[in-house]
Amino acid sequence: MKLNALRFFIAVVLPILFYSCKTLxxxxxxxxxxxxxxxxxxxxxxxxxxNVDLKSYFIQAENSVPVKYxxxxxxxxxxxxxxxxxxxxxAITGINNVVSLKFTGSYSFNAxxxxxxxxxxxxxxxxxxxxxxxxxxxxDEPPRRMEISYQSTINVMPDYHLRSxxxxxxxxxxxxxxxVFLGHIDVTDxxxxxxxxxxxxxGKQVDAKIAAYDIKPMVEQLxxxxxxxxxxxxxxxxxxxxxxxxxxSFSLNGSTxxxxxxxxxxxxxxxxxxxxxxxxLPNLTTYVPANGFNVxxxxxxxxxxxxxxxxxxxxxQSIKIAGDEFIVDNTKVYGIGKQIVLQVDFKGTSxxxxxxVGTPTYDQANHELSFPDLSFDxxxxxxxxxxxxxxxxxxxxxxxxxxxTYNFSKFIADSKARLQKELSRDLGNNIRSEVAIKDLDIQAxxxxxxxxxxxxxxxxxIKVNVVMQAK
Numbered sequence: 001m002k003l004n005a006l007r008f009f010i011a012v013v014l015p016i017l018f019y020s021c022k023t024l025x026x027x028x029x030x031x032x033x034x035x036x037x038x039x040x041x042x043x044x045x046x047x048x049x050x051n052v053d054l055k056s057y058f059i060q061a062e063n064s065v066p067v068k069y070x071x072x073x074x075x076x077x078x079x080x081x082x083x084x085x086x087x088x089x090x091a092i093t094g095i096n097n098v099v100s101l102k103f104t105g106s107y108s109f110n111a112x113x114x115x116x117x118x119x120x121x122x123x124x125x126x127x128x129x130x131x132x133x134x135x136x137x138x139x140d141e142p143p144r145r146m147e148i149s150y151q152s153t154i155n156v157m158p159d160y161h162l163r164s165x166x167x168x169x170x171x172x173x174x175x176x177x178x179x180v181f182l183g184h185i186d187v188t189d190x191x192x193x194x195x196x197x198x199x200x201x202x203g204k205q206v207d208a209k210i211a212a213y214d215i216k217p218m219v220e221q222l223x224x225x226x227x228x229x230x231x232x233x234x235x236x237x238x239x240x241x242x243x244x245x246x247x248x249s250f251s252l253n254g255s256t257x258x259x260x261x262x263x264x265x266x267x268x269x270x271x272x273x274x275x276x277x278x279x280x281l282p283n284l285t286t287y288v289p290a291n292g293f294n295v296x297x298x299x300x301x302x303x304x305x306x307x308x309x310x311x312x313x314x315x316x317q318s319i320k321i322a323g324d325e326f327i328v329d330n331t332k333v334y335g336i337g338k339q340i341v342l343q344v345d346f347k348g349t350s351x352x353x354x355x356x357v358g359t360p361t362y363d364q365a366n367h368e369l370s371f372p373d374l375s376f377d378x379x380x381x382x383x384x385x386x387x388x389x390x391x392x393x394x395x396x397x398x399x400x401x402x403x404x405t406y407n408f409s410k411f412i413a414d415s416k417a418r419l420q421k422e423l424s425r426d427l428g429n430n431i432r433s434e435v436a437i438k439d440l441d442i443q444a445x446x447x448x449x450x451x452x453x454x455x456x457x458x459x460x461x462i463k464v465n466v467v468m469q470a471k
Contacts, residue, residue: 024352026383032337036298036446036453041266043243044293048222048261048464055092055255057213058101061205062090069198076117076125079185083109085195087148094252101150101166101206104175108137108144109191113182134187136178144176146192150203152210154257156247158284160216166203168196219245219261220281225427226263226464229275232422235299237273241266246287262287267295292461296443299415301452306406307333310342313403324349324390328400335447342374342404350388354380356400360445360452362408369406369445408442411454416440419458433464 069085087105094100111134114127137143152166172192180187223242230238240263248260310331318327325348332343342356358371375397376384384392416437423435437460446453 024350024383024387026353026355026377027379028343029336029341029355029357029377029379031449033449034337034446036448037444039268039296039298039455041268041296042294044265044267044295045291046226046240046242046263046265046293046462046464047289048263050218050259050261052213052257053255054099054210054213054257057209058090058092058099058206058255061202061209064205064209065198065202069195071194075114076127077114079111079113079182079187079190080131081109081111081187081190081194083107083191083194085146085191086143092255094254094256097154097250097252099150099152099154099164099252099255101152103148105146105148105172105195106137106143107146107191107195108135108141109178109187110135110138111180111182111187113185115183132182134180134182136180136187144174144178144188147173147175148199149173150206152203152206154210154250154252156215156250156259160214160219160284162210162213162215164207164210166206168199168203172196172199215247216281219247222261222431222464223263223281224278225431226265226433227276227278228427229273230425231273232269233418235297235419235422236269236271238423239268239270239274239276241268241276242279244282244285246285248287248289260287262289265293267293269295269297271298292438292459294457294459297419297456297458299454299456301411301454303333303335303451306452307331309406310404313405314344314400317399317403318348319395319399321390321393321395326391326396331404335449335452338447340371340447340452341377342371342400344400350391354384354391356380356397358401358404360447362442362445364441367408367412367442369408371401371404374401374404408454412440412442415456416458420460423462427464431464433462435462436460 067087070083072082074080085105085107088103091102092099093102112131113133114129114131116128117125118128119125135141149168149170150166151169152164154162154164157163172195174188174192178188223245226240226242232238242263242265244264246262248262250257250259252258310333314328314331316328318325326346327348328344329347329351330345334341334343336357339357339359342358344354344356346352346354355377356374357377358374361370361372362368363370376392381392419440420435420437424433426432437458439460440456440458442454443457444455446455
């Protein structure tokens, strides 16, 4: 009888005492590595506003023709005249793709009119009737004024050169008209005809100078600058990967030509440097306004940070089950395959470690990460059924599940600010990017052993400012 009691103590009571006194720890969940899906980037658009001051071209054209015109024609019959015309420098204004060039000319003349001439024997031609003469803006009279205007319409050619068509428009307008008529000829109108030819030459000089401006080197420089790889702090390496280029229509503000270079691109951010091979500048494509960029980007979140947050929400929490007490002492978060593991060190009626596994679920509206299917790992379940069946209870998992959450609001705000700062940068060659990130949305979360991979889609506008001086 005593022997049977001893056997009962050894076989039944001793194991219970043993398990209730020692630190209990089941085997940790098996690690399973799962490949993270590759990112397929959508096409993004980059808008590059360009400002080119064309004033120097207009000045070059202006300097290529005289400031003062003069002519002296003395036929025997008809209108005889001497005139001078002096112009002021251009005043330049512009709207859309049309430049208006305007200056004021000062003119003066004297004229005579012979109705009929004949050649007399032994002498040159002679006027048969008395000549009628007049002058305007000469002697004691101040020079008269005339307003001269041009319109220059500017477009871009497929070979990246500018083309302009410059015409006298509207017609020259005498501000101070000389009301002189000789032989039914309005001398002022005739003077306008005389000076129209050199004035048209000035328009041709403008067109020649504008045609000499080649946009291609600037666009090529921009293309090469934006095709390089950029280090984004600790985020990784950005390759913009431009695909095509196009030019908008022009607009002018004074002498400054404004237009946009549109780039289609497939930006890629990688953790390891992988500089793309340079691409030659392609031909221009049809311009469409940029709608901004859409870039998928994998951001990394350290499990230490997640562990700290979960600890703040779980450590010290307790629950009583039929007289037994379970108290969370400490937690640790890490990943296996498509799930995360929550390691819970506990104390109370028993003490030890348990493991729960769950699938990350992200609530975009509240920016909150949770694990709705968080439950005891298989090894933990087996251990509980053998040594602490009272812990195999839904109250424990419910309590842990409710508090094992992580809000990404600060992570999103910090990431937006950091990316915006990193992407707004000097690209070299007097080219600078300005980025405004509108949204950063978490699309998926992939656990790995060491870190959470957080796949984000960030959208916004990127402008690359270029100011070129025409030479």
